[in-house]
Structure formats: C-alpha cells, structure tokens
Amino acid sequence: MRSLISELTHRDSKPPDRQIYFVHIPKTAGTTFLRVLYESEPHHLIYPNAFEHSIRNGGRYLLPQELMKKEGIRQELARKKWIVGHFSYGHIMNLGGDPQMLTFLRDPFDRTISEIVHLKTHHKNYQNMSIGEIVKHRHKVLGCRSAIAFGYHPTLNNVEKALEHLQACTFIGLTERFSDSLKKCNKILGTNLKVTSRHNEGSKSLIRDVTRDHEDEIRSLIKIDQRFYEEGKKIFETY
Secondary structure, eight states: OHHHHHHHHTTTOOOOSSOEEEEOOTTSSHHHHHHHHHHHSOGGGEESOHHIIIIITTTSOOOHHHHHHSTTHHHHHHTOSEEEESOOHHHHHHTOSOOEEEEEEOOHHHHHHHHHHHHHHHOTTTTTOOHHHHHHHSHHHHTOHHHHHTTOOTTTTOHHHHHHHHHTOSEEEEGGGHHHHHHHHHHHHOOOOOOOOOOOOSOOTTGGGOOHHHHHHHHHHOHHHHHHHHHHHHHHTTO
C-alpha cells in the first residue's frame, strides 16, 4: 500500500539528476539490500517498488528482455533514482544515460554453496540432485556469476575487460561486511540507507554434504570470480 500511495502521489515528480543501478548478483545479500532500500527511500523512486516486486512480479525481477517489452518503460525508468535487478553491465549501458552502478560481492565459494542450497530448496528440478550433479549441470555459470554480471564470457576470454567494468562501479560492497558496506555506501553516494546487520537467509545445512572432491571441483570453477572478489575487496578498502 505504501508503495502504491508513493507512486500515485509523486507520478509527475522531477526525474533524478543521476540514477543508481543496483546490479544484484544472486546470493550476495542483494535481497536484504533491497529491503533496506524499501525502508530507507521513497518507493516512487525505486524500480521495482515493493508492490511490483512482491505482488505484480511474484517476488522476482523481470528479465531485462521482459522489462524492455513493457510499454513506456524507458520513460518510467527515467523517473527513478534506483533501478534494481539481475542486470548485466551491457544491459545498463544499453539503457543509456550516465548511471552510477552499485553491487555486492561475496566470497565465491560461499556464494556458490549458497546458490546450490537455493536450487535444492526452491527448484524442483534440482531437489533430487546431488551437489556433484548440480555442479556439473550448472558449471558454466555457477562459479562465475560476478564476472558474467560485468560482461565476462568464457568464449571471449575477456576477463580484463569485465574487470574494467567492475572497476567502473561507483560503489562495491562486501556481503561479509554488510553493515560497514551500508555506511560506506552512504558516504560515497550521499544516501541515507538504514544500517542493519545482514539477515541470515541462506541455509548452510548442506555444507556437511560437501566432500573434498566437491570442494576441489567448486574451487576450480570459481577462479575467475575469485579474481573479481579480490579486486572488489581492494576497492572496498579505499572508500
């Protein structure tokens, strides 16, 4: 209700001077960050607002191709300060303008395990698969989510270019230092996000099932994302 009232009341409000795109990499506390955003910012300045995300879109982000099919979407997005989704760097650049980019990075091994837990818990196609089977089935994306979000493609071997895109972010937060990240984000972006500790949403109940072979296989998959994480940590310490 709050989000609907905010939209109706401010429908003709002035567009923001500069937009902020939140690149939500799966299993990096992005959903928690979105909640913080909803608690801290007027809903008419956020796309998707709480109503759109939770009710209209069934608790998910529209895929970029779905989003761009919506009538009048460019004009709608132009009125927003915050645009949130599982965007890639390329999607954001295609929308034009001079956006600021924000993202969170997480230790790649922990992030990958968390995604495996999520798949087994929420996707029926994976519920009866072993950890090893999921790794084999999802190996092309499972260990390089962060790199893919910033334009990495294995066939192009364009790691350095993707790292340049990451470095172009106005702010990079770290999941493991969520509260510190919010404080630094407020300083860098001039925002007033409510500082909170990260909600523990991801179960680690399957960690006991991760064998040494599984660990070795996962660590061989995350080498690219490990580079991104290490670069992100270095940038984080400069804020």
